[in-house]
Amino acid sequence: MTVTAEHGPGWAHEPDPGRRVTAAGRMLAVLDAFGPRHRSLTLSDIARRAGLSLSTAHRLVHELVAWGALERDGEGRYSVGLRLLELSALAPRGLGLREAAHPHLEDLHRATHGNVQLGVRDGTGVVYVEAIRARVRNPVNSRVGDRWPMHATGTGLVLLAHAEPEFQEQVLSSPLERFSPMTVIDPDVLRRTLASIRQTGVAVARGQITVPDMVVAVPVLDAGGRVAAAVSVVVEATEARTRELAGVLTQASRAISRTLGPRPVTGL
């Protein structure tokens, strides 16, 4: 069961007209025009979505293509280019973390046959820095680089449970989106869920984003003992053996923590 087109990742990055006041802001608005449902855009799409004149958009797009942030296909449509992949590989909490975690996530995937995600907190959301999907089943929409709200994902609930109380309240008091009939959006219920996650060390959620999936998630600690990331496994609810999943997840999480070494992951 896939996420409907109206919802899904990238929810926090619709173009923001307020940024268009500076030249640099206009360039960022061009980049913001791209999203999971807008991967390939014409020049006029970009101008419209970024709120720019066609000539300004043309000039900025030209500059971004020359730099490698965008590429132009044979039909004159633009998409995100590889220079951004190259740059994003430098993010200490991105592909570096992914790389440390990768073998353990593969083990986890093989042991559980579920979708495996590694997420970190960014702003008020969670961004997946790794996602390994089962080949056929569980076509849940989880990809590297996806951004989701915290209340609706296993990794997000874990990260929220271990965040500072002010941040928790900020998230819980903002409008909480419903992704499936089973998404919990009641702040009081969520507060109890977070307390339980802190107590048990494990988040278990059912159908929060897609029915009939069940997700089990645990925190990943950095060398300083702080929660740097969260790892989750999504399986079909009928197959979920929660306690068993929590066991292998905790093992994987400890293995990842060991590879994070003595230098704590920064920025959280």
Add this chain to the structure above:
Amino acid sequence: MTVTAEHGPGWAHEPDPGRRVTAAGRMLAVLDAFGPRHRSLTLSDIARRAGLSLSTAHRLVHELVAWGALERDGEGRYSVGLRLLELSALAPRGLGLREAAHPHLEDLHRATHGNVQLGVRDGTGVVYVEAIRARVRNPVNSRVGDRWPMHATGTGLVLLAHAEPEFQEQVLSSPLERFSPMTVIDPDVLRRTLASIRQTGVAVARGQITVPDMVVAVPVLDAGGRVAAAVSVVVEATEARTRELAGVLTQASRAISRTLGPRPVTGL
């Protein structure tokens, strides 16, 4: 044997003072300040590397942090942020390709116990959109997002062999960097190598970047039959059974091609 600090990925993106003439160019210069050997920079590092005044750098960095392209750690140093990972996930030749290829690359990794890379052509170089590394041995410097010159990598040689002749000559007539004593930089020898790759369908190179490694690489075709990417395996030369490796690589390549579906990968 790792690559020395003087060489390595990212060679094509040292800051370019020529770009600083426009406001957007100055913002890209700030991003260009970051690289594999400059993952964490102070504000004055950024200003110096981007060729900007401290106040201009401060303003642009502030804007980039607000947008999520950069993040600031507790010690006031800046690094690349997760918004760029999120954006780069939209690149059709980046993480999308990676995702289609991933299970087959994992199989390849398991079958060969070597480092596995999936590379695409970008500008005059090759960018790895996936890299799976053996846990302990072969600590060759291959990571997702790494950019390498074509003449010195297995995937690059394959992509170059199947590129248009004008492009080949452009690459062969530019200065070719030596990464190890065994890197081939003689254009005539390289021309013969490219002809042989086209004939046999396989590139075999030994110690081109790191000694004592051997790399075997094959092309990945899109649904239109064009070379969209190249996949390679790096193993220790003493263990290389070239013919066997070429066989499993070709199988993996065909499996990846099938997942690329009827829509050709654009932009090449």
